[in-house]
Amino acid sequence: MSIDMEQFHQVFFEESFEGLEVMEAGLLRMDGGAVDDEEINAIFRAAHSIKGGSGTFGFTEVADFTHVMETLLDEMRDGRRPVTPNTVQVLLRSVDVLREMLTATREGASPDPEQVRIQQAELESVLASPGTAPPEASVDAAPESREQAPEAAGWHIVFRPHPHMMRTGNDPLRIIRELAELGDLQVTGDVSLLPPFSEFDPEECYLSWDLHLDAPVDRARIDEIFDWVEDDCDLAIMPVMIDAPREEAPGPDQSRLSAVSPPAERRVGERRSPEPRRRQERRSGQASPSSSIRVDIGKIDALINMVGELVITQSMLSLLGDDFHMGQLGRLRDGLAQLDRHTRELQESVMQIRMLPISFTFSRFPRLVHDLGAKLGKKIELKMTGENTEVDKTVIEKIGDPLVHLVRNSLDHGLEMPEERIAAGKPETGTVELNAYHKGGNIVIEIRDDGRGLDRDRILAKALERGLVQEDHNLTDRQIHELIFQPGFSTAEQVSDVSGRGVGMDVVRRNINELGGSIEIESEPGQGSAIIIRLPLTLAILDGQTVAVGDETYIVPLISIVESIQVRREMIHLVAGRGETIRLRDDYLPVIRLHEVFGIENPRATDLVDGLLVVVEGEGGQFGILVDDLIGQQQVVIKSLEANYQRVEGISGATILGDGSVALILDIPGVLRLAAGAGDVDQLQQSA
Amino acid sequence: MNAESTIARNHQDTGGAEYLSFRLGDEGYGVDILKVQEIRGWEPVTRVPNAPDYVRGVLNLRGAIVPVFDLRRRLGMEPVAYGKETVVIVVRVQGEEESKSIGLVVDAVSDVMRVTSDSIRATPEFGARLDTGLITGMVTAGERMVMLLDVEGLHQAQAADPATEVGAA
Amino acid sequence: MASILAVDDSASMRQMVAFTLKGAGYDVIEAADGVEALNIAKSKGVNLVITDVNMPNMDGISLIKQLRALPSYRFTPLLMLTTESGQDKKQQGKAAGATGWIVKPFNPDQLLNTVKKVLG
Numbered sequence: 001m002s003i004d005m006e007q008f009h010q011v012f013f014e015e016s017f018e019g020l021e022v023m024e025a026g027l028l029r030m031d032g033g034a035v036d037d038e039e040i041n042a043i044f045r046a047a048h049s050i051k052g053g054s055g056t057f058g059f060t061e062v063a064d065f066t067h068v069m070e071t072l073l074d075e076m077r078d079g080r081r082p083v084t085p086n087t088v089q090v091l092l093r094s095v096d097v098l099r100e101m102l103t104a105t106r107e108g109a110s111p112d113p114e115q116v117r118i119q120q121a122e123l124e125s126v127l128a129s130p131g132t133a134p135p136e137a138s139v140d141a142a143p144e145s146r147e148q149a150p151e152a153a154g155w156h157i158v159f160r161p162h163p164h165m166m167r168t169g170n171d172p173l174r175i176i177r178e179l180a181e182l183g184d185l186q187v188t189g190d191v192s193l194l195p196p197f198s199e200f201d202p203e204e205c206y207l208s209w210d211l212h213l214d215a216p217v218d219r220a221r222i223d224e225i226f227d228w229v230e231d232d233c234d235l236a237i238m239p240v241m242i243d244a245p246r247e248e249a250p251g252p253d254q255s256r257l258s259a260v261s262p263p264a265e266r267r268v269g270e271r272r273s274p275e276p277r278r279r280q281e282r283r284s285g286q287a288s289p290s291s292s293i294r295v296d297i298g299k300i301d302a303l304i305n306m307v308g309e310l311v312i313t314q315s316m317l318s319l320l321g322d323d324f325h326m327g328q329l330g331r332l333r334d335g336l337a338q339l340d341r342h343t344r345e346l347q348e349s350v351m352q353i354r355m356l357p358i359s360f361t362f363s364r365f366p367r368l369v370h371d372l373g374a375k376l377g378k379k380i381e382l383k384m385t386g387e388n389t390e391v392d393k394t395v396i397e398k399i400g401d402p403l404v405h406l407v408r409n410s411l412d413h414g415l416e417m418p419e420e421r422i423a424a425g426k427p428e429t430g431t432v433e434l435n436a437y438h439k440g441g442n443i444v445i446e447i448r449d450d451g452r453g454l455d456r457d458r459i460l461a462k463a464l465e466r467g468l469v470q471e472d473h474n475l476t477d478r479q480i481h482e483l484i485f486q487p488g489f490s491t492a493e494q495v496s497d498v499s500g501r502g503v504g505m506d507v508v509r510r511n512i513n514e515l516g517g518s519i520e521i522e523s524e525p526g527q528g529s530a531i532i533i534r535l536p537l538t539l540a541i542l543d544g545q546t547v548a549v550g551d552e553t554y555i556v557p558l559i560s561i562v563e564s565i566q567v568r569r570e571m572i573h574l575v576a577g578r579g580e581t582i583r584l585r586d587d588y589l590p591v592i593r594l595h596e597v598f599g600i601e602n603p604r605a606t607d608l609v610d611g612l613l614v615v616v617e618g619e620g621g622q623f624g625i626l627v628d629d630l631i632g633q634q635q636v637v638i639k640s641l642e643a644n645y646q647r648v649e650g651i652s653g654a655t656i657l658g659d660g661s662v663a664l665i666l667d668i669p670g671v672l673r674l675a676a677g678a679g680d681v682d683q684l685q686q687s688a
Numbered sequence: 689m690n691a692e693s694t695i696a697r698n699h700q701d702t703g704g705a706e707y708l709s710f711r712l713g714d715e716g717y718g719v720d721i722l723k724v725q726e727i728r729g730w731e732p733v734t735r736v737p738n739a740p741d742y743v744r745g746v747l748n749l750r751g752a753i754v755p756v757f758d759l760r761r762r763l764g765m766e767p768v769a770y771g772k773e774t775v776v777i778v779v780r781v782q783g784e785e786e787s788k789s790i791g792l793v794v795d796a797v798s799d800v801m802r803v804t805s806d807s808i809r810a811t812p813e814f815g816a817r818l819d820t821g822l823i824t825g826m827v828t829a830g831e832r833m834v835m836l837l838d839v840e841g842l843h844q845a846q847a848a849d850p851a852t853e854v855g856a857a
Numbered sequence: 858m859a860s861i862l863a864v865d866d867s868a869s870m871r872q873m874v875a876f877t878l879k880g881a882g883y884d885v886i887e888a889a890d891g892v893e894a895l896n897i898a899k900s901k902g903v904n905l906v907i908t909d910v911n912m913p914n915m916d917g918i919s920l921i922k923q924l925r926a927l928p929s930y931r932f933t934p935l936l937m938l939t940t941e942s943g944q945d946k947k948q949q950g951k952a953a954g955a956t957g958w959i960v961k962p963f964n965p966d967q968l969l970n971t972v973k974k975v976l977g
Contacts, residue, residue: 005873005965012869045911049867052909052940055962056873063962167925169934169956171977178974203931228957231948552735598737641736644788645746645755648736654746654753662734662748674738 012053013106019046028366031088044073068123152239160208160234178225183215306346358436359387379429386436402508414451448530454523481521546631550600555665562615567608592675593626604628618672650674704804710794716834723779730774756791781843860884864894864908877965891915906935925954934975
């Protein structure tokens with residue numbers, strides 16, 4: 001039977017990478033001093049599975065390497081080897097190498113042999129260090145090495161099962177049948193041990209056999225057959241040389257059993273299932289490895305239920321439509337309401353499929369903090385909460401790098417050296433917290449540290465130096481924080497290889513904006529700082545406020561909207577150099593007239609008091625967008641403008657409204673840039 | 689499917705192809721029929737802010753957002769009011785990475801004509817009136833002159849058009 | 858056709874085992890650990906159990922011990938998937954009542970041959 005093993009590769013790689021995560025997380029916890037049996041077991045199991053799978057799927061190098069790791073872990077698990085920081089470090093490095101091996105293997109490449117050799121040598125040297133059992137023989141001692149020249153013309157076997165043998169699920173007859181497959185077998189049964197009938201236990205085995213196999217097979221073949229039962233029977237295997245007289249089996253009460261003929265060959269093995277071929281075709285049709293997603297079966301079941309409901313509603317409605325009269329209007333309304341509900345639920349369930357826990361992203365941080373802390377000579381404790389908060393798969397994929405950058409920043413610039421912390425009366429160990437939670441249809445990710453906080457003076461000095469602000473500007477904290485996001489801004493006095501330079505916070509913000517999210521900073525000098533990132537739960541659907549300007553309709557993302565207000569005349573203030581502003585509580589908000597930045601004809605409201613002001617949170621603060629009217633709030637499916645056209649400044653995408661027409665979705669930072677560029681809002685960055 | 693492969697084969701065997709011809713004013717134009725996705729009547733589209741004047745907007749083509757270009761304006765001709773005969777030819781063009789759909793507003797569709805490669809002549813100079821870079825050649829069909837349109841160029845040129853960069857500073 | 862319970866915490870191994878055996882016409886039920894396997898085995902009779910040794914919640918050895926203690930599994934073949942280095946595991950398995958083992962790595966043909974033998 002030929003089975004295409006490749007079809008299991010993807011699952012193997014997926015679970016192996018998951019296994020590596022488990023190993024890494026566990027090792028890091030052990031590094032912290034926590035040694036818990038179940039922890040080591042879990043790490044061992046992960047290594048064991050990777051070894052088993054890679055061996056089975058023919059990735060010998062991976063299997064060999066993992067075998068050494070497994071041996072070490074096995075000793076740790078059995079308590080034969082103490083868990084030392086050094087051992088943990090070696091294993092962590094091995095996890096890295098193994099990850100690279102698996103990555104290379106998945107891409108059809110060969111792992112770097114030198115790196116593998118070095119790491120394997122390091123593992124082996126740990127294994128060879130004293131206080132441990134000698135390493136076991138290498139796995140590549142394949143069974144065939146036991147092959148030896150046939151020395152016998154046949155075999156004489158005395159096989160006396162212990163009474164309990166059948167209770168291990170082994171059947172003496174099966175063994176005899178297997179022997180018979182090797183060649184001509186003469187079987188003599190020995191019933192001398194049968195007890196009197198009254199003491200007979202049908203579950204015990206009282207028979208024994210004397211077997212003559214007339215086939216010049218290897219001893220190994222015979223051993224193999226008895227492999228499972230060698231402890232459950234008395235066994236003697238003696239070679240029969242050519243011309244040697246055939247011994248008669250001993251024992252007085254012999255009765256001959258007929259020779260067992262080999263069972264009729266079963267054909268099942270040759271029955272080819274059509275599945276491997278079909279899968280192969282499907283795979284070869286894909287040029288590149290498709291991005292796949294593992295979905296909890298519960299989510300699929302929910303989806304199927306939902307579709308079932310939908311089908312019922314649909315058939316009910318179509319029945320109603322077959323013979324409709326006005327008397328059924330109530331039922332039609334009920335049916336449509338039901339359809340509406342089911343469609344919405346179905347949409348939610350489908351969206352659920354794309355949701356993954358943020359732990360996929362968070363899981364890399366224990367290692368990162370551990371390594372970086374060691375490198376910087378800082379003592380750092382990482383606390384993570386809300387790892388199970390679910391977020392869209394695309395967000396998971398794209399938020400990783402910005403988060404890494406932010407965490408590195410916290411470690412590098414935020415947290416102080418231990419002596420500095422002690423001098424400041426703080427605990428020696430600094431804390432970095434990663435929190436994720438849902439709030440109002442968004443996911444919030446916070447990175448908090450208890451470090452020194454943002455250095456206002458240094459930021460300001462840098463900004464002056466770079467000409468980002470004028471000397472006499474009296475900036476609020478918020479405006480100071482905003483400076484960090486300016487392109488090219490970097491406060492690290494020394495360029496460290498930790499935070500690097502060049503890709504700065506401006507890139508982080510851009511990445512987050514591209515995901516439809518926002519970022520802000522809170523900081524308390526000497527107490528620490530927090531970066532708060534807000535992201536939409538999904539990138540496929542957006543909660544939007546539909547607004548009208550002239551004859552046109554736009555969608556404003558609800559995530560950006562602070563409030564919508566009717567402007568009264570007394571709220572309008574003309575500020576020199578900043579144009580028209582709206583006084584809202586204690587703030588003066590700049591105003592953007594959407595019809596001006598978008599060139600919309602015939603707006604109903606040109607005067608601020610005639611329209612509505614949508615107050616939005618943008619880069620650098622709040623501002624107001626003047627529209628004619630608010631139409632309503634709705635969830636919209638985001639469509640790309642770039643698929644067939646191109647990026648349009650101020651527009652993040654499009655959606656199709658209920659009437660089939662297209663409405664464009666505002667990109668708030670883009671609108672702001674447009675307005676600033678058009679001189680509509682002067683110096684908006686500073687004035688906000 | 690069959691029709692397409694027949695055309696494609698003709699393309700190679702005889703060095704010819706079928707073109708969908710259409711009118712802009714008095715002039716005849718042709719576009720490779722293999723690039724034509726569909727033809728639809730003019731319907732109002734959603735305007736795209738700060739786009740070049742030839743971009744009429746975007747429409748919903750079975751769930752995809754497709755830009756619609758006024759071909760007259762795109763080629764530097766005088767615009768006219770749209771009427772009953774105005775149609776949108778949706779063409780599929782090869783972009784830099786993937787193919788894109790674009791709608792082209794033309795005065796009216798004429799017919800499908802067969803063009804052999806040896807009948808295609810080089811584009812004469814039109815002076816400054818027409819962007820001749822988008823015309824790959826001309827053929828004579830009976831009494832008429834038909835200019836063959838380079839739809840790929842149509843798309844690539846618009847990406848580089850400085851007008852689309854308005855406000856992007 | 859005989860039914861086989863395949864127990865492994867590794868999805869790829871489980872799929873490979875299940876796919877191979879299904880291809881040969883066996884009914885295959887999959888379980889990801891000993892606890893799940895034991896519940897399945899109790900609720901429906903199977904003709905053969907193939908289990909991995911190292912698994913969370915309940916390992917293969919404990920599973921075999923528990924199964925063997927069930928009246929309906931006294932004579933059922935119980936095979937474990939083990940690695941060559943696991944000599945002591947084989948002993949533990951035998952002591953727990955395992956019928957035998959299949960040594961990892963194995964290929965589908967080896968698996969099928971073994972299963973055919975055990976199920977006669």
